[in-house]
Amino acid sequence: MHWDLYPLEKQFLQNNSYPHFNQYICGETMMQNNGLKNFLFLLELVREEDIDTLEYLYRGIQERYEQQAENTPGDLEKYLRLYPVKLKSARQLAAQWLARYPQSYAAHIILADCILSDAYTKRGALPAAAASVYSLKSLNEGMDHAAALLETAVTLSARPFHAWLYLGYMNAVDPRYGTAREFVLDEQGDLHQLPFWYKKALQLEPESVTLRIAMLDALRKTPPEMHQVAVKEGMPLYQRPPDVWSDSMQAYAYLLYSGLPAHARNEVRAVYRGHYAWYCWLGKHAPSEALTHFETMYRLSPHRGAPALARFYACRKEWSKALHYFKEALAYHPENIMLIYDYAGCLTAANPHNQQAVAYYRRAARYGHPAAWMRLGNIYRKGLNAQPRHILKTLNYYHTALQEGCIAAGEQLVQLYWKGESGNTAVINRLKSIQLLEEIVQQGSGWACARLAEMELEKRSRTHDYSIATHYVNLGIHYGSMHCYYLVGKRIYEGRLLWRSVHLVPGYFFKPNRDDRKLALEYLMKSASLGYLKAMACLARYFDKGYEEDRDPYAAAEWYCKTADLDLQDEEGCCFPAFKAVFYGDHKARNLKAAARYLHQGATVAGSECQNRLAYELLKGTFAYDSNGHLQPQLGAANNHNIRIAVELYERSAAVGHVESMYCLAAFYERNAVTKEDHLKAFRYFLMAAEAGKTGAQKEVGCYYLNGLAVERNETYAMFWLSMAADSGEAAARALLEKTFRRM
Numbered sequence: 001m002h003w004d005l006y007p008l009e010k011q012f013l014q015n016n017s018y019p020h021f022n023q024y025i026c027g028e029t030m031m032q033n034n035g036l037k038n039f040l041f042l043l044e045l046v047r048e049e050d051i052d053t054l055e056y057l058y059r060g061i062q063e064r065y066e067q068q069a070e071n072t073p074g075d076l077e078k079y080l081r082l083y084p085v086k087l088k089s090a091r092q093l094a095a096q097w098l099a100r101y102p103q104s105y106a107a108h109i110i111l112a113d114c115i116l117s118d119a120y121t122k123r124g125a126l127p128a129a130a131a132s133v134y135s136l137k138s139l140n141e142g143m144d145h146a147a148a149l150l151e152t153a154v155t156l157s158a159r160p161f162h163a164w165l166y167l168g169y170m171n172a173v174d175p176r177y178g179t180a181r182e183f184v185l186d187e188q189g190d191l192h193q194l195p196f197w198y199k200k201a202l203q204l205e206p207e208s209v210t211l212r213i214a215m216l217d218a219l220r221k222t223p224p225e226m227h228q229v230a231v232k233e234g235m236p237l238y239q240r241p242p243d244v245w246s247d248s249m250q251a252y253a254y255l256l257y258s259g260l261p262a263h264a265r266n267e268v269r270a271v272y273r274g275h276y277a278w279y280c281w282l283g284k285h286a287p288s289e290a291l292t293h294f295e296t297m298y299r300l301s302p303h304r305g306a307p308a309l310a311r312f313y314a315c316r317k318e319w320s321k322a323l324h325y326f327k328e329a330l331a332y333h334p335e336n337i338m339l340i341y342d343y344a345g346c347l348t349a350a351n352p353h354n355q356q357a358v359a360y361y362r363r364a365a366r367y368g369h370p371a372a373w374m375r376l377g378n379i380y381r382k383g384l385n386a387q388p389r390h391i392l393k394t395l396n397y398y399h400t401a402l403q404e405g406c407i408a409a410g411e412q413l414v415q416l417y418w419k420g421e422s423g424n425t426a427v428i429n430r431l432k433s434i435q436l437l438e439e440i441v442q443q444g445s446g447w448a449c450a451r452l453a454e455m456e457l458e459k460r461s462r463t464h465d466y467s468i469a470t471h472y473v474n475l476g477i478h479y480g481s482m483h484c485y486y487l488v489g490k491r492i493y494e495g496r497l498l499w500r501s502v503h504l505v506p507g508y509f510f511k512p513n514r515d516d517r518k519l520a521l522e523y524l525m526k527s528a529s530l531g532y533l534k535a536m537a538c539l540a541r542y543f544d545k546g547y548e549e550d551r552d553p554y555a556a557a558e559w560y561c562k563t564a565d566l567d568l569q570d571e572e573g574c575c576f577p578a579f580k581a582v583f584y585g586d587h588k589a590r591n592l593k594a595a596a597r598y599l600h601q602g603a604t605v606a607g608s609e610c611q612n613r614l615a616y617e618l619l620k621g622t623f624a625y626d627s628n629g630h631l632q633p634q635l636g637a638a639n640n641h642n643i644r645i646a647v648e649l650y651e652r653s654a655a656v657g658h659v660e661s662m663y664c665l666a667a668f669y670e671r672n673a674v675t676k677e678d679h680l681k682a683f684r685y686f687l688m689a690a691e692a693g694k695t696g697a698q699k700e701v702g703c704y705y706l707n708g709l710a711v712e713r714n715e716t717y718a719m720f721w722l723s724m725a726a727d728s729g730e731a732a733a734r735a736l737l738e739k740t741f742r743r744m
Contacts, residue, residue, distance in 0.1 A: 039082045039335035043368060046083070046090050051097045058106035066158045073161050073205050076106075080162060082335065083110050084368035085117045088405035108153035109166055112146035116170075119143060121405070122444055124480075130530055132480020134444065143170060147177045164201035165214055171197055172218040209264045212256040213271045270301035274308050287316065303332040307339060314342065319350035340364040341372055353386045365400075373401035374409045381412075381421060391416075391424055402440075410440035411447050441472070446481020449473070454487060457497065457504070470504045482532035489523030490538055492516055493546070517550060528559070536563040537572035544577070557581035557588040564598050575602025576609040592633035596623050600631040603649065607656035611649050616664060618646035654685065662689035663697050670700075679710035690721060698725035699733040706740065715740070 045054050061076045084090045091114040098107040119142020123135045147170060153163035164178075171178030178197030194202075195218065201211050257268035277293035280286045294312050298305025310325035326343040333339055344360035358379060364372035377397035383389040395416065401409035417433035420426070434455075441448045449472045456469035476484030488504070491497040495507040499519060512520065521542065527535035540559035543552045556577075564570070564578035575598045581588045583595040599617070602610025614631075617623045624634040624642045638646070647668065653661035666685030673679045683704050689697035702722035705714045719740065725733030 035078070035082075036334045038079070039367070042079070042082050043084055046087065046093055049093055049096075051093065051100055054097060055101050055104055055107070059104070062105055062157065068159075073208060074210070076162060077165075077210060080106065080109055080113070083113070084337075085110070085114045086337070086370060086404075087368045088370070088403065090114065090368070091118060091405075103156055105153055105156040105160070105163070108149045108156065109162060112149040112153075112166065115142050115149070116146045118405075119146075126480075126530070130480075132446075132478065134478045135480055138444075143174060143177065146170065159204050161201055161204040161208075161211075164197045164204070165211060167197040168195070168201065168211070168214040168218060171195060172214065178218075207260065207264075209260065209267055212260075212268050216253055216256055216268065216271055216275070266300040267304065270297045270304045273297040273300065274304065277308070277312075281312070302328070306332060307336075310339075310346075311342065314346050314349075317349070319346060322346050323350060335367065337364050337367045337369040337372075340367065341369050341375075344372075344375075348385060352384065355386050358385050358387060365397075368404075370401050370404035370406035370409075373397050373404065374406050374412075377401065377409065377412065381416075389422070391421060391427055394421075395427065405443075407440050407443050407445045410436055410443075411445060414440075414448070414451065441475070444479055446476040446479035447483050449476030449479060449481055450483035450487050453484065457487075457491070464506075466504050466506070470502065473504065474502070480530070482527040482530035482535065485523045485527035485530075486532055486535040486538070489520045489527060489535065492523070493520035493538075493542060511547075514549065517547060521550070528562075531566065533563055533567050533572050536566070537574050540574060540577065553587040557586075561588065561594075561598075564601065568601060570602045570605050570608065570610070573602075573605075573608070575599070576613065579610065579613070596631040596633055599623065607653050607658040607661075611653045612658055612661045612664065615646040615649035615653070615661070618642045618649070619668070654688065657692070659689050659692040659694050659697075662686075662692065663694050666697065666700070676710055683710045690724075695725050695728040695730045695733075698722075698728070699730050699736070702733060702736065706736070 042054075045057075058076075058079060061079055065073060065076050083094075091111075094107065094111040094114045098104060098111050101107055119139045122138035122142075124131065126135070128136065147167065150163050150167050150170070154160045154167075157163065167178040178195055195215075198211070198215050198218075201208070205211055253268070253272040257265040257272075260268065273293045274297045277290040277297060280293060281290035291312065294305065294309050298309055306325045306329040310322050310329050313319075313322035313325065316322075323343075323346055326339065326346055329339050330336070330343060340360055341364040344357045344364060347354045347357035347360065358376070361372045361375050361379070365376060374397070377394045379385050379387050380390040380397065381394040395413070398409045398413045398416070402413065414433050414436050416427055417429045417436065420428045434452075437448045437452050441452065453469045453472035453476065456465045456472070473484050473488055488497065488499065492499060492507070492512060493516075495509045495512050498505050498507045498512070498516060521539070524535045524539050524542075528539050536559055540556050540563055542550060543559060544556035545551075560574045560578040560581055563572055563574040567574060579595050579598040579602065582591040582598065584590070599610050599614045602608050603614045605611065614623070618625075619638055619642075621634060621636050621638045621642075623631050624638065625645060626632050647665070650661045650665040650668065654665055662685045666682045666689060669678055669682035669685065673682060683701070686697045686700045686704065690701045698721050702718045702720075702725060703709075704711055705718035705721065707713070719737070722733045722737045722740070726737050
């Protein structure tokens with residue numbers, strides 16, 4: 001089965017904020033006075049593995065609800081939501097809990113929640129077209145297992161409202177669960193053919209706000225082919241296409257909040273506004289319209305609107321507004337670990353030296369967010385947030401994150417144990433590194449598959465074993481690893497490997513045939529489509545300078561630009577070719593603003609071609625920095641400000657050995673020389689370039705010695721440098737040399 005997750009908040013889904021039951025649960029986020037206390041109590045029970053107390057607690061709340069005593073459905077719902085499903089240890093404990101109490105209603109629901117959370121983690125945030133078979137299969141299996149547990153839970157309680165509600169959350173993602181029905185509005189606005197899960201839950205709790213919001217989510221998220229809606233006033237029956245918000249949604253929402261008290265009605269309205277706001281932003285690409293609806297959502301229900309506004313402003317990088325709403329949201333939801341984690345990230349983004357962010361990351365980690373442990377490891381590894389580097393703390397945080405199911409932390413540990421950190425070789429333990437690789441491979445790390453395959457192919461730690469390499473490559477591709485696609489594609493194209501049947505074999509650097517190269521490009525294309533910069537850069541270079549039959553300058557220009565757009569530090573060196581593509585416009589539309597952006601971006605790398613070319617263009621007046629420090633196209637001579645920037649760029653580039661920058665800087669000083677000191681500067685840079693093999697510079701150095709300009713006249717040195725230049729094909733140097741010989 002292939003289907004996409006509905007993106008609640010695309011930016012935050014990619015930040016480990018994957019959707020699971022806890023994020024769908026509606027109603028009050030916490031018990032106003034005791035919510036955080038109850039959450040911490042549950043967390044302590046989980047960490048102490050006190051299954052008996054957990055069962056006693058949940059069974060007591062459930063029985064009081066079934067007897068319709070003092071408890072409302074919201075009480076059990078809150079305790080179900082407070083269970084820390086993100087923790088790997090909590091998932092394992094839930095399985096043990098169910099094994100010890102096989103008739104436990106709460107254990108069935110909580111284990112289903114944990115299983116689905118883990119399935120969403122494996123699914124990732126990629127669209128279905130780019131997702132691996134493994135990730136889609138994992139999600140399918142997880143949802144099937146969770147649905148089976150919930151269907152069993154329905155039979156274990158006299159009032160299984162929550163089991164039906166959780167099936168409704170699943171129905172919101174996949175209509176196979178909860179026995180979905182078509183949603184039809186007649187001319188009188190009456191609702192027909194309700195989903196089975198909603199009908200059963202509605203019989204138990206007809207006034208539940210949580211249930212109505214879950215139904216609103218189901219209508220919003222159900223794939224469009226399920227939405228057969230008859231519109232009022234004689235309009236025909238039609239299907240709602242993807243990402244199109246129909247009027248029927250609003251009509252249906254009205255039915256959901258009609259008949260409720262004012263505060264409950266406002267809460268349902270607020271959720272509807274939030275859904276529509278995200279549609280305006282992500283579907284219609286209208287952030288200003290989205291903001292209007294988020295603000296309405298906030299007025300209707302501050303405890304729901306504050307988190308939404310905080311994330312909206314964070315995505316827009318309006319940090320002060322985001323921080324304001326994050327603070328308010330945390331006042332409503334102090335136990336929400338995703339809010340705590342996102343708030344810490346916002347603090348860091350607003351001020352990279354903010355030490356308060358570290359306290360919030362620690363709080364999120366203590367509350368059971370594995371990614372927070374990972375982030376703390378990064379902080380002490382790189383010395384972020386004004387914290388000193390501390391390798392032991394780094395290792396401790398990474399290990400904790402890995403134990404709690406954060407595979408990315410295992411990947412960082414592998415790198416640390418393999419090559420150390422910042423000259424610290426004491427932590428290097430390559431045997432431990434390989435053991436960790438083998439451990440996280442079993443957890444689904446495609447990156448680890450690529451590294452183990454590479455070890456076999458490169459003979460780094462053991463003898464070549466192409467069968468084991470093939471196993472890891474196939475496993476990594478099954479996991480959807482962009483690293484494995486890149487690994488195989490690049491090596492096949494270079495003739496280092498060949499793919500025969502289902503096995504890798506040595507290529508011995510022979511020229512690969514057309515079929516091999518086609519296969520290699522397909523693998524690279526798959527890796528590039530997943531956003532792997534190295535694969536994107538490889539495609540650009542192969543289309544530009546690969547085998548003659550594969551060259552495609554238009555495709556090369558496109559891939560150079562795509563890589564440069566994502567590679568903000570120009571680690572792959574694609575900014576200069578991207579600049580040339582849009583500057584000259586030979587194989588891509590000419591765009592001087594894009595050319596300026598690529599040139600400025602690439603110039604951040606010392607000694608790069610972009611740095612040298614930017615200095616040249618600044619002196620020429622093609623581009624100029626404005627008063628805000630932005631590089632802009634211009635027509636006219638360079639002003640003093642841009643001339644100074646150009647000279648600084650040349651000097652920085654020359655300092656790291658860029659020969660052309662040495663020569664251009666020398667030419668600039670010579671052209672603008674006023675004093676002997678200026679000529680001496682020019683001579684020094686000409687000499688540096690000449691010693692590095694620049695023919696034109698060798699001729700200039702010979703001229704300086706021949707004429708005694710800035711240095712003492714020395715015909716021997718002059719003849720030496722002129723001879724060097726003449727031997728390299730410099731015609732002017734040869735003419736000077738002959739003239740000097742005749743004079744002598």
